[in-house]
Amino acid sequence: MENQQHILLVEDEQSLSDWIAEYLTMRGFKVTQTARGDEAVTLIQSLNPDLVLLDGMLPGMDGVDVCKTVRPEFTNAIIMITARDEEADEVLGLEMGADDFLVKPIRARALLSRIKILLNKQNQTSLASSDDPLANDPSNDNELRFNKLIINASTRQVTLADEQINLSTKEFDVLWLLANSAGQVVSREQLVTDLRGFEYDGFDRSIDLQVSRLRKKLNGKNVDKSTDNQTDRIKTIWGKGYLFVKDVW
Numbered sequence: 001m002e003n004q005q006h007i008l009l010v011e012d013e014q015s016l017s018d019w020i021a022e023y024l025t026m027r028g029f030k031v032t033q034t035a036r037g038d039e040a041v042t043l044i045q046s047l048n049p050d051l052v053l054l055d056g057m058l059p060g061m062d063g064v065d066v067c068k069t070v071r072p073e074f075t076n077a078i079i080m081i082t083a084r085d086e087e088a089d090e091v092l093g094l095e096m097g098a099d100d101f102l103v104k105p106i107r108a109r110a111l112l113s114r115i116k117i118l119l120n121k122q123n124q125t126s127l128a129s130s131d132d133p134l135a136n137d138p139s140n141d142n143e144l145r146f147n148k149l150i151i152n153a154s155t156r157q158v159t160l161a162d163e164q165i166n167l168s169t170k171e172f173d174v175l176w177l178l179a180n181s182a183g184q185v186v187s188r189e190q191l192v193t194d195l196r197g198f199e200y201d202g203f204d205r206s207i208d209l210q211v212s213r214l215r216k217k218l219n220g221k222n223v224d225k226s227t228d229n230q231t232d233r234i235k236t237i238w239g240k241g242y243l244f245v246k247d248v249w
Contacts, residue, residue, distance in 0.1 A: 037061030
């Protein structure tokens, strides 16, 4: 297949590696497998895969060091996978250049969803770069501006009234999805599916928690509280979802 997307799978647990490879191959991807971190560096540099699935704990070189080694030259997506659900691991992986983070045990649909999201973003960036001479300008596809609010996807930084707002990875992802659909209602089902890769069951309230935290953090020190209502910025539309309001920042 000429347009078959290539995934490098770096996982030393053979049964898991074979299962992931078979699952992705059945869905049209070309998959190359390796179980060693040092071999992964060589393969990334020689094959330039569209996406790398990178386990954190590997023989030869651990996943964080692999990411740190290849990231200066390798611009495609990297998803880190770890058996440890610790925020420090996630932060370290992201600081070394990983684009996303998954914790074992891996859910097939969640994995596929994360892969598709990153590859779609990658393809859109590639098309923009070939068609638009201004595509490398950070003020374009990777940055959203709403008056005093600036959201940058490349640096994952948010500033409001010249104040930097420190968001967690999940909080940033929720904000980016809502802001990308500014002025439109985004359902909880859509948010859960996009962010976590499985269908909304009507009971999951993690998105509500992320939005609640966002509202508090976006109540910046430099914002005029006397004229600003935080709940009016990200509105809850009961029974439907959330609405990011464009003109109140």
